[in-house]
Amino acid sequence: MIVSRARPLVVGDAFGHAACAECDARTVSVCDALDTADLSRLAAVAAQRSLEKGRVFIEEGEKAADFFNITAGTVKLFKLLPDGRQQITGFAGPGYFLGLAVGETYAFSAEAIEPVRLCRFSRPRLYALMHDLPALEARLLQTACNELVTAQEQMLLLGRKTARERVASFLLLRAAAAAPCSHRQTEIRLPMTRAEIADYLGLTIETISRVLSRFRADKRIDLPTPDRVILTDRPWLEDLAAGNLEHV
Amino acid sequence: MIVSRARPLVVGDAFGHAACAECDARTVSVCDALDTADLSRLAAVAAQRSLEKGRVFIEEGEKAADFFNITAGTVKLFKLLPDGRQQITGFAGPGYFLGLAVGETYAFSAEAIEPVRLCRFSRPRLYALMHDLPALEARLLQTACNELVTAQEQMLLLGRKTARERVASFLLLRAAAAAPCSHRQTEIRLPMTRAEIADYLGLTIETISRVLSRFRADKRIDLPTPDRVILTDRPWLEDLAAGNLEHV
DNA sequence: GGCCTGTTTTGATGCCGATCAATCAAGCCG
DNA sequence: CGGCTTGATTGATCGGCATCAAAACAGGCC
Numbered sequence: 399m400i401v402s403r404a405r406p407l408v409v410g411d412a413f414g415h416a417a418c419a420e421c422d423a424r425t426v427s428v429c430d431a432l433d434t435a436d437l438s439r440l441a442a443v444a445a446q447r448s449l450e451k452g453r454v455f456i457e458e459g460e461k462a463a464d465f466f467n468i469t470a471g472t473v474k475l476f477k478l479l480p481d482g483r484q485q486i487t488g489f490a491g492p493g494y495f496l497g498l499a500v501g502e503t504y505a506f507s508a509e510a511i512e513p514v515r516l517c518r519f520s521r522p523r524l525y526a527l528m529h530d531l532p533a534l535e536a537r538l539l540q541t542a543c544n545e546l547v548t549a550q551e552q553m554l555l556l557g558r559k560t561a562r563e564r565v566a567s568f569l570l571l572r573a574a575a576a577a578p579c580s581h582r583q584t585e586i587r588l589p590m591t592r593a594e595i596a597d598y599l600g601l602t603i604e605t606i607s608r609v610l611s612r613f614r615a616d617k618r619i620d621l622p623t624p625d626r627v628i629l630t631d632r633p634w635l636e637d638l639a640a641g642n643l644e645h646v
Numbered sequence: 647m648i649v650s651r652a653r654p655l656v657v658g659d660a661f662g663h664a665a666c667a668e669c670d671a672r673t674v675s676v677c678d679a680l681d682t683a684d685l686s687r688l689a690a691v692a693a694q695r696s697l698e699k700g701r702v703f704i705e706e707g708e709k710a711a712d713f714f715n716i717t718a719g720t721v722k723l724f725k726l727l728p729d730g731r732q733q734i735t736g737f738a739g740p741g742y743f744l745g746l747a748v749g750e751t752y753a754f755s756a757e758a759i760e761p762v763r764l765c766r767f768s769r770p771r772l773y774a775l776m777h778d779l780p781a782l783e784a785r786l787l788q789t790a791c792n793e794l795v796t797a798q799e800q801m802l803l804l805g806r807k808t809a810r811e812r813v814a815s816f817l818l819l820r821a822a823a824a825a826p827c828s829h830r831q832t833e834i835r836l837p838m839t840r841a842e843i844a845d846y847l848g849l850t851i852e853t854i855s856r857v858l859s860r861f862r863a864d865k866r867i868d869l870p871t872p873d874r875v876i877l878t879d880r881p882w883l884e885d886l887a888a889g890n891l892e893h894v
Numbered sequence: 895g896g897c898c899t900g901t902t903t904t905g906a907t908g909c910c911g912a913t914c915a916a917t918c919a920a921g922c923c924g
Numbered sequence: 925c926g927g928c929t930t931g932a933t934t935g936a937t938c939g940g941c942a943t944c945a946a947a948a949c950a951g952g953c954c
Binding site for chain 1: 723725727728729731732733735746747748753754776777780783784786787788790791792793794795797798799800801802804805806807845847848888889890
Binding site: 849 | 942
């Protein structure tokens with residue numbers, strides 16, 4: 399449930415740019431790399447869309463025709479095996495740039511797990527713009543490197559961490575993702591279901607639930623509702639996530 | 647054991663460029679994106695090095711001062727947990743561009759698992775060059791996207807595939823990596839130990855060995871020596887790796 | 895050859911997390 | 925209110941891979 403915040407009415411100097419001026423994701427997205435004039439050019443090739451929860455808007459193997467920039471809500475990025483096994487490779491919130499694909503087709507699928515708003519860019523148009531705006535290309539490279547680092551961290555988690563370490567890492571990751579909004583908060587919101595957490599961490603629903611219950615019993619976290627978590631012992635969680643404990 | 651091939655003596659038109667002309671990795675690396683004139687500029691900021699087996703030349707957390715381009719041999723990229731658990735995030739052979747790091751520090755370590763030759767670029771110099779040569783920057787973005795796709799595939803493997811599926815995927819990946827050299831070969835060489843395969847696939851040495859033995863008993867592969875594998879039933883391996891079997 | 899060292903293979907056992915299954919809590923709607 | 929649905933929690937049991945242990949093998953060296 400995204401709070402639909404009241405937005406100030408802004409009269410833009412260019413079509414589309416008005417939307418950028420009031421965009422919540424403006425300062426944390428690739429758009430931040432551009433000055434006002436160039437942002438207008440970017441906005442000119444963008445189209446805004448709203449997606450209801452559950453909507454799949456990228457399908458693995460489809461022709462990669464568009465890039466996306468999330469401005470509100472959360473999406474999951476995932477890959478499937480023929481028998482239905484699912485691996486979620488990441489959750490993308492406001493500011494996330496999406497669609498960096500090699501070759502002609504998407505390598506993953508994407509689904510809105512909440513109501514989502516996003517900007518859509520046609521691939522050839524964005525490429526053309528990249529050619530003109532080195533700052534944009536540099537920013538995308540930077541974004542890709544960030545993702546790469548995140549992906550490597552996730553491989554360590556999936557390949558070598560225990561269930562408890564994975565869940566601790568996940569909670570801290572969520573806290574970090576929410577941090578830019580209001581610093582040092584101990585309470586986090588989980589917009590995804592247990593099944594989605596499980597598919598992200600390479601575990602099962604039951605294991606997620608059990609580990610969270612155990613954390614609560616040990617007074618490391620609190621769970622007022624299933625989708626709200628309060629980190630009551632963050633140092634301990636950090637040690638666990640880093641692999642410093644695991645004899646406890 | 648890399649075969650040290652005899653190289654033709656070439657007189658380059660610029661210092662360093664001579665080395666490029668005789669470089670085995672030239673056509674499959676980022677260097678391929680540049681024309682002769684620009685390649686000279688790239689070569690001018692490069693330094694060649696040889697590394698013995700076992701040499702760690704990038705350490706996670708260290709200041710990211712250099713980029714590297716492998717020209718011969720194989721290196722492993724990995725992350726460690728404090729208690730020694732290791733996750734290998736990838737193996738890099740000739741042509742691989744290395745060091746794409748966000749921020750100031752490397753996010754992973756790198757070690758030569760064979761005798762290695764590589765080109766080293768100082769980070770600020772390469773950045774400066776990127777500014778001048780859009781083709782280079784575009785190529786690096788492309789490289790980063792490729793890595794991202796590979797990383798996502800690996801997350802699926804680590805999070806959701808069984809031990810047998812992982813090993814099958816690994817063998818096919820090795821075959822594909824060797825393919826550019828001589829197409830459709832059924833024999834592959836494994837320059838890494840069982841321990842390294844295990845740390846790459848999120849398994850143990852024993853499991854790797856057992857699965858390979860089982861594959862051989864089932865006449866899916868042959869193992870003339872521990873580091874040479876012949877894929878005798880590639881279609882079956884492909885089905886298994888894709889997750890289409892696993893009732894067998 | 896014979897010894898040494900490190901890797902791979904094979905075997906016996908155990909445990910963590912998966913699976914199967916039941917209960918619980920929270921909407922939603924008639 | 926009660927029946928229905930969906931997601932979360934808790935319990936009982938199982939199995940795949942890890943762990944522990946030992947044997948087989950290979951290469952290097954004298």
